[in-house]
Amino acid sequence: MNPLIFTTILMTVLLGTMIVMMSSHWLMIWIGFEMNLLAIIPILMKKYNPRTMEASTKYFLTQATASMLLMMAIIINLMHSGQWTITKVFNPTASIIMTSALAMKLGLTPFHFWVPEVTQGISLTSGLILLTWQKLAPMSILYQISPSINLNILLTMAVLSILVGGWGGLNQTQLRKIMAYSSIAHMGWMTAVLVYNPTLTMLNMLIYIMMTLTMFMLFIHSSSTTMLSLSHTWNKTPLTTTLILITLLSMGGLPPLSGFMPKWMIIQELTKNSSIILPTLMAIMALLNLYFYMRLTYSTSLTMFPSTNNMKMKWQFETKRITLLPPLIVMSSLLLPLTPMLSILD
Amino acid sequence: MMTYIVFILSVIFVVSFVGFSSKPSPIYGGLVLIVSGGVGCGIIMNFGGSFLGLMVFLIYLGGMLVVFGYTTAMATEQYPEVWVSNTTVMGVFLLGLLMEVMLVLYVLKGEEVGVVFKFSGVGDWAIYDTGDSGVFSEEIMGVAALYSYGAWVVIVTGWSLLVGVLVILEVTRGD
Numbered sequence: 465m466n467p468l469i470f471t472t473i474l475m476t477v478l479l480g481t482m483i484v485m486m487s488s489h490w491l492m493i494w495i496g497f498e499m500n501l502l503a504i505i506p507i508l509m510k511k512y513n514p515r516t517m518e519a520s521t522k523y524f525l526t527q528a529t530a531s532m533l534l535m536m537a538i539i540i541n542l543m544h545s546g547q548w549t550i551t552k553v554f555n556p557t558a559s560i561i562m563t564s565a566l567a568m569k570l571g572l573t574p575f576h577f578w579v580p581e582v583t584q585g586i587s588l589t590s591g592l593i594l595l596t597w598q599k600l601a602p603m604s605i606l607y608q609i610s611p612s613i614n615l616n617i618l619l620t621m622a623v624l625s626i627l628v629g630g631w632g633g634l635n636q637t638q639l640r641k642i643m644a645y646s647s648i649a650h651m652g653w654m655t656a657v658l659v660y661n662p663t664l665t666m667l668n669m670l671i672y673i674m675m676t677l678t679m680f681m682l683f684i685h686s687s688s689t690t691m692l693s694l695s696h697t698w699n700k701t702p703l704t705t706t707l708i709l710i711t712l713l714s715m716g717g718l719p720p721l722s723g724f725m726p727k728w729m730i731i732q733e734l735t736k737n738s739s740i741i742l743p744t745l746m747a748i749m750a751l752l753n754l755y756f757y758m759r760l761t762y763s764t765s766l767t768m769f770p771s772t773n774n775m776k777m778k779w780q781f782e783t784k785r786i787t788l789l790p791p792l793i794v795m796s797s798l799l800l801p802l803t804p805m806l807s808i809l810d
Numbered sequence: 811m812m813t814y815i816v817f818i819l820s821v822i823f824v825v826s827f828v829g830f831s832s833k834p835s836p837i838y839g840g841l842v843l844i845v846s847g848g849v850g851c852g853i854i855m856n857f858g859g860s861f862l863g864l865m866v867f868l869i870y871l872g873g874m875l876v877v878f879g880y881t882t883a884m885a886t887e888q889y890p891e892v893w894v895s896n897t898t899v900m901g902v903f904l905l906g907l908l909m910e911v912m913l914v915l916y917v918l919k920g921e922e923v924g925v926v927f928k929f930s931g932v933g934d935w936a937i938y939d940t941g942d943s944g945v946f947s948e949e950i951m952g953v954a955a956l957y958s959y960g961a962w963v964v965i966v967t968g969w970s971l972l973v974g975v976l977v978i979l980e981v982t983r984g985d
Binding site: 465499506 | 860962964966967969970973974977979981984
């Protein structure tokens with residue numbers, strides 16, 4: 465793609481999300497979402513093969529439907545409250561429709577079906593943008609309307625997302641689908657605590673973005689999109705096997721690593737609000753997630769995975785420039801002692 | 811009938827939307843878009859917005875739809891689908907018509923219609939001219955406000971249109 469046009473389109477994606485996050489008028493928020501959607505389509509379609517076109521079409525259709533539902537909720541809110549400012553949504557119908565629309569944009573169950581298919585069809589870098597940057601805008605709107613969200617609907621969607629994200633990723637060997645199911649599960653964790661303490665949602669979002677950025681960049685660095693291809697990194701760059709091990713265990717939420725911080729805080733906040741069964745269920749279902757991360761680490765770092773002899777060497781492409789990988793790795797594994805920092809997110 | 815003109819126009823509006831949503835060939839979709847554009851213009855004019863209604867005719871129908879018609883005519887197939895040619899298309903069209911007819915009967919019969927928001931029958935659709943708009947027309951003041959208070963909206967919309975063109979060119983360029 466022409467670099468000038470690519471830069472323009474990328475900047476428009478950023479502008480769309482910024483407009484969503486900084487507007488006080490519902491119409492501008494809707495415009496921001498549409499601008500974001502419009503501009504990310506050519507980024508998803510960077511390579512011109514039928515798979516990317518199908519993936520971008522699926523993404524466009526689901527996100528456009530979600531935008532339509534959002535507009536409907538905005539208009540119902542306008543009819544009942546007579547104003548366009550972002551506050552809590554007072555009408556329950558509008559609130560439910562808006563929550564469903566934002567859940568479709570995030571990829572929460574039962575609207576999660578597009579996430580693995582779209583992530584699988586696009587290149588690794590586009591998948592990176594899709595799973596990290598695109599989650600910021602809907603989450604910021606959910607944060608702003610959090611006082612008025614119907615608790616039952618949101619908690620149902622959250623728990624089902626954690627279940628689907630864990631269960632659906634179990635049989636996958638394609639790395640992009642694994643990251644997609646991981647994204648669904650993490651979105652479930654984030655929205656579960658949204659009504660109780662939205663600061664923890666932001667904390668979880670921050671840590672999730674750091675870990676997902678790290679994982680994707682490690683995959684880009686070793687040019688691998690399948691588990692088998694990833695298991696050959698011991699041959700190319702032995703150091704990244706350790707880094708993949710640490711980051712994956714952090715994503716699974718194991719204690720001394722920073723991925724434990726959001727899960728710990730969320731479970732603590734939920735138990736403070738006298739719900740015991742819910743965080744127990746969530747923690748148990750997070751084990752499903754941990755299982756397929758462990759399988760990735762087993763095949764990549766802990767064993768020399770069996771393959772035929774002529775496949776053991778990976779093609780030595782020229783080294784890709786990966787931005788900020790060392791700081792990201794450090795942040796996604798060693799942040800746990802800095803847990804009190806979540807007070808800055810208020 | 812003149813008191814209920816907005817209601818009648820809105821029914822024709824919805825019927826033409828059903829007409830192109832049932833997906834005949836784009837040529838016929840453009841045909842009902844012309845009808846719906848004209849009817850929409852009528853609805854806006856009944857609320858006092860003569861400038862905006864005429865702008866619908868001029869820019870939307872006379873500019874955008876003409877270009878759409880030309881491009882579709884270039885890309886059309888030998889036997890385009892009409893509403894009666896394909897069972898699925900006709901089925902969807904009839905289903906939409908049926909739902910609209912049921913809604914109209916519900917509105918005409920009942921005192922209060924409460925689907926998501928309540929409005930009291932057909933009477934709520936009639937426009938009461940309160941007549942206290944003052945010297946200036948409200949709607950022209952609205953258009954003027956778009957360029958003064960709403961300058962940010964104009965900038966954002968203009969940028970979206972520019973990026974829309976770039977995106978479409980990029981997507982259809984192929985390899």
